[in-house]
Amino acid sequence: MTNVQRRGRRTTVLLTAIAGALVLAACSSSGSGGAGASNSSAPPPSPTASGASEATSTTASLLGMSTTQALAAAYKGTFGTPPASGPKAATGKTVWVISCGQAAYSCSIPAGYAMQAVTTIGWSAHLCDGKLDPSVESTCVQQATAAGANGILLAGIDCSGLVAQLQAAKAAGVLLIDPLGFDCNDPHVGGKAVFSAYFTYSGGESLQTYMTDWGASRATWIIGASHGTAKVIDVTLDGVLTPTYADQGFHEMMAKCSGCQVVDTVHLTLADLGSGAAQQKVATALQANPTATYLDSPFDSAIPAFIAGAVKASGRKNLQIMGDECFSVNLNYIRTGGPESACSALAEDWGEWAAVDALNRLFAGQTQSQLPNTGVGFQLVDKTHNLPASGDYVPPVNFKAAYEKVWGK
Numbered sequence: 352m353t354n355v356q357r358r359g360r361r362t363t364v365l366l367t368a369i370a371g372a373l374v375l376a377a378c379s380s381s382g383s384g385g386a387g388a389s390n391s392s393a394p395p396p397s398p399t400a401s402g403a404s405e406a407t408s409t410t411a412s413l414l415g416m417s418t419t420q421a422l423a424a425a426y427k428g429t430f431g432t433p434p435a436s437g438p439k440a441a442t443g444k445t446v447w448v449i450s451c452g453q454a455a456y457s458c459s460i461p462a463g464y465a466m467q468a469v470t471t472i473g474w475s476a477h478l479c480d481g482k483l484d485p486s487v488e489s490t491c492v493q494q495a496t497a498a499g500a501n502g503i504l505l506a507g508i509d510c511s512g513l514v515a516q517l518q519a520a521k522a523a524g525v526l527l528i529d530p531l532g533f534d535c536n537d538p539h540v541g542g543k544a545v546f547s548a549y550f551t552y553s554g555g556e557s558l559q560t561y562m563t564d565w566g567a568s569r570a571t572w573i574i575g576a577s578h579g580t581a582k583v584i585d586v587t588l589d590g591v592l593t594p595t596y597a598d599q600g601f602h603e604m605m606a607k608c609s610g611c612q613v614v615d616t617v618h619l620t621l622a623d624l625g626s627g628a629a630q631q632k633v634a635t636a637l638q639a640n641p642t643a644t645y646l647d648s649p650f651d652s653a654i655p656a657f658i659a660g661a662v663k664a665s666g667r668k669n670l671q672i673m674g675d676e677c678f679s680v681n682l683n684y685i686r687t688g689g690p691e692s693a694c695s696a697l698a699e700d701w702g703e704w705a706a707v708d709a710l711n712r713l714f715a716g717q718t719q720s721q722l723p724n725t726g727v728g729f730q731l732v733d734k735t736h737n738l739p740a741s742g743d744y745v746p747p748v749n750f751k752a753a754y755e756k757v758w759g760k
Contacts, residue, residue, distance in 0.1 A: 412560065413567045414600060418607050422575040425568040425695065426736050429728030430746060431553040433701075433753040434708065438715035439725070440758040444502065444709065445475040447495035451507040452483035456635045456678065457652065461531065462506040464703035469504070471751075472707055472758050484509035485512045492516035494637035496523050501708045505529035506703070509592065510545050517545045526713050530702035530727075533558065533592045544551075548719045550709045553728035559596055565729050566597030568645065570604035572731055573645045575670065576693070579610040584636050584646045586617040586658065594649045601647060614640045619649065637665040644669060651675040651694065652672050659690040677732050677744045685734055686741075698746040701727050704754050726750070 369423050413421040413429075462478060466675045468475040477500070479491035488508055493516055495503050503517075503525055509532045510517060521527055526547040534549070535542035537559070552561040573581045583605065587598040592639035605613055615636045623629040636645070646662070651674050662670055674681050674694035684691035707724035712722055726748065732738050739745060 373707055376423045376688075405535065410673045412554065412556070413564050413571065416570055418574045418579075421604065422571040422731075423568065425571050425729075425731040428699070428730035428737070429553050429564070429568075430730070430745055430748050431724060431726030431728065432748065433705070433726045433750045434723040434757060435753070437708065437757045438712060438717070439470045440474075440760065441711055441714040442473065444710075444714060445477065445498070445500050446502040446504055446707075447477045447479055447491070447498075447500045448504045448506055449479045449481055449488060449491045449495070449508060449711050451481045451488065453478075453480045455483060455507075457650075457676075458483075458507040460678070461699045461703055464700040465504050465506050465706065467700075468704040468707040468754075471755065471760060472711060473760070474501075481508065482756060489513050489516045490707045492520055496520040496525055499619070500525055501714070502526040502528070504703075504706055504710070505532050507531070509533045510535040511540050511542070512544065514545065521545060521547065526710055528706050528709055528713075530706040531558070531593070531697075537592060538672045539592055539595065548709060548713055548722060550705055550722050553724065553726050555724055557738075561727075563600035564604075565695055565697065566600030567604035568600075568729060568731055569647060569675070569693075570608075572693045572695070572733065573647065573671075573673055574605070574608045574611060576733075577611065577644060579608050581605075581608070581611045581645045582615065582640070583611065584615045584618065584633075584640055584643045585613050585614045586633060586636075586647060586649050586653065588619045588649045590620070598649070614643050616696055627657075629653075633658055634664060637661060645673060647673045648675055648691075651678050651681045651691075654681065654684070654691050662690060665666035680745050682732065682738065682742075682744060685732065685738060693731065696730050696732050696737070696744040696746075698727055698729070698744075698750075701725070701746055701748075701750045704730040704750060708754055708757065 413424060416424060448462055448465040448469060451458040453459045466476050466478055479494065481488035481491055492503065492513055496519060503520060514535060517527055528547060534544045534546045536544040551557065556564065573583060588594040605611055617632050617636045619629050619632065623632060648658055654674060655671060658672065671692040672690055674691040677694040677696035681691050681694055705727055709722055730737055732744065
């Protein structure tokens with residue numbers, strides 16, 4: 352494994368550890384199994400026209416629009432429709448869901464959604480807790496392979512830290528899929544693809560393009576809210592692919608606003624997160640840029656972890672914070688007037704159900720080119736747009752009913 356790969360994995364683990372310390376642990380499941388287990392970029396190839404026709408979206412990439420058009424599209428949401436047809440649920444399958452760490456909400460939430468989908472389709476579901484430790488995650492993969500799993504669904508885990516174990520599982524005939532994880536053929540990693548298949552997001556986007564567009568959606572809110580006059584402090588995280596691609600889209604969209612300015616970009620590192628220097632870096636940027644009116648966060652849990660503290664200590668009253676995934680705690684910030692003003696909701700539950708549907712299609716003998724677009728998108732949320740009265744964000748499409756119909760449930 353290269354140093355870049357090791358650094359990316361360690362950073363991901365630390366991020367999820369921070370997230371878990373901040374927010375309630377989310378969905379879980381019960382049962383018995385092995386240690387840590389319990390019962391229960393180079394863009395990927397796109398589907399062929401026949402595969403893509405099963406799901407539709409009228410929303411083009413935000414980066415191809417004007418800022419006004421992109422803001423309207425992001426408020427509307429980029430969701431398409433889930434597949435309307437496909438193979439009935441395979442029988443007798445066993446799927447292991449490997450969570451990067453149940454103590455972290457950014458791991459336990461998608462893992463819980465995945466377990467729900469695996470159970471709904473009628474398969475034997477096993478949850479293995481990676482415990483925020485790559486060596487434990489590797490053990491989970493090995494246990495799944497030894498137990499004769501038919502499929503492994505990674506929840507919050509990139510390929511790069513588990514290459515040997517995933518390659519061994521694939522060689523044993525186990526299908527591997529990850530709805531929000533980057534494969535080893537991403538250009539930032541420089542390896543070979545390991546996952547069994549990829550699925551596409553609304554409009555036929557790859558994961559790389561989806562993340563870039565998602566970052567652009569956050570910029571559209573800042574541009575719109577400021578009426579094209581924003582002075583922005585951008586906080587990003589180096590060495591992790593999701594914020595890397597999102598930040599790329601953010602800067603591309605901000606560049607379209609002639610009256611806006613990114614006055615500072617705060618580059619966080621693994622050492623910053625581990626030592627507590629992240630808050631000091633943000634505080635320094637706030638002090639150096641007293642005219643800044645907006646701040647873009649790299650991930651939602653960063654706001655309670657260190658961004659809110661830095662802003663409060665600065666005494667700034669006029670700074671609006673743009674958030675990220677729209678987790679429940681962050682939505683509550685928006686409801687109560689801060690410190691977060693908006694976020695761009697990722698429908699992670701839809702993504703996990705789409706991953707199970709993709710596994711079912713692979714079990715039925717379909718190939719990568721036959722996998723349909725999933726329709727998975729994102730949607731801007733602020734005080735006056737798309738904010739649920741309480742609780743979690745709910746996508747505007749009843750994707751669960753659609754998948755259940757396809758599966759014959």
